[in-house]
Structure formats: C-alpha cells, structure tokens
Amino acid sequence: MTPHQLRLTLVVKLKQEKLSWRELSRLTGVPTSTLFNICKGRIPTYENHAKIEAWLEPKEKQDTLSIINQAIFADGKLRDADKEKLSRVITRFYEAVTK
Secondary structure: OOHHHHHHHHHHHHHHHOOOHHHHHHHHOOOHHHHHHHHOOOOOOHHHHHHHHHHHOOHHHOOHHHHHHHHHHHOOOOOHHHHHHHHHHHHHHHHHHOO
16 A cells, blocks of 8 residues: 555545544554654655554455565564565565566
C-alpha cells in the first residue's frame, strides 16, 4: 500500500469505525501525532506504516510483503536503520522474482 493509499484507507476506516484519534493510536501502536502527520501527507516510517497496515488488514488478508515487513520491524535484534534497509532489499528482491 502506498503512503497515499494508506492515508485514504486510514481516514475511511477511522470514520467507518467511529474511532477517535487516541483510540486509533492505542489500537495501532502509532503515536497520535504521527497519525495526524500521515493525514497531512507526510510519509510514515516503515515501522509505523507496517503497524497501521496490520491494523487495517488482518493477517489472513495481508500480502506476503506486509507479513515479512511486520516480522522485520518486530525483531528486537535489529536496529531501526537496519530494519529499513532490510525491508527495502527484501521488497526489491521479492518484486524482481514475482514479475
């Protein structure tokens, strides 16, 4: 899901579920200020993007890359910068082999 698609989907789901921003923050694990920034058009970190996507799409409906990225960002052994690098490498490789 692109950042733009994420923003649109997030806003629609927020209205459908009749949630406050604080409730959404609690459910996703993403700070309220970050959620506001996403809705203003800012691009979230890979970690926050994955958290929101996980909330929007339960695991059984997620694609392979979403599941892999969630695992990467949940791994406490990796530094944040390394998580982002690993995610980019795996995404590029996956896209190359699934064309």
